[in-house]
Amino acid sequence: LAKTTQPISMDSYEGQEVNITCSHNNIATNDYITWYQQFPSQGPRFIIQGYKTKVTNEVASLFIPADRKSSTLSLPRVSLSDTAVYYCLVGDRAGANNLFFGTGTRLTVIP
Amino acid sequence: DADVTQTPRNRITKTGKRIMLECSQTKGHDRMYWYRQDPGLGLRLIYYSFDVKDINKGEISDGYSVSRQAQAKFSLSLESAIPNQTALYFCATSDFRGTNTGELFFGEGSRLTVL
Secondary structure (H helix, E strand, O other): OOOOOOEEEEEEEEOOEEEEEOOOOOOOOOEEEEEEEEEEOOOEEEEEEOOOEEEEOOOOEEEEEEEEEEEEEEOOOOOHOOEEEEEEEEEOOOOOOOOOOOOOEEEEEOO | OEEEEEEOOEEEOOOOOOEEEEEEOOOOOOEEEEEEOOOOOOOOEEEEEEOOOOEEEEEOOOOEEEEEEEEEEEEEEEEEHHHHHHHEEEEEEEOOOOOOOOOEEEEEEEEEEEO
């Protein structure tokens, strides 16, 4: 089971780009990296998933270096509505080790 | 209507009572999960089921049991509730096939208070 380490919290001003890094030194060959967003009293919501290099969708970008021992979630031009907890999960998508959330990173966007 | 529905949404009960939280889904997914979230903490996996005949313990299964009555239904039971089971409980589903991401789809949560 690949353990992940994220900062506990981050603050950012509106309009800035935010980068949240996740460390996963013992990631396995079949493991993917998945990020979720959670607002208070709601269930987490899938943001993005990647295996290597860079993945981009309408919400975020995910940067994964060649050694895959870390990954960075990038949120462009954040707004107040991006205030949430962000979780990095690492595991085999077909198996059961992609189900562990940890404590996540609490992002606070400041006006 | 929500794809993943949890009932009840809120419940207050007393120590020693038996409680059942129910989850139903219309997504047609084979995989279903129960998570628990305590204030300020992340989600912890209680039980998971990859199909109707498959039930597995997660990180914190002690004090809980589950039943997968059908593909669409997955219930969580607390046989004898205790105060430290006071938490927000989430049901989730997923469907992994081929290149699918296997992303989890969550219900709206069931807030349980044990007095």
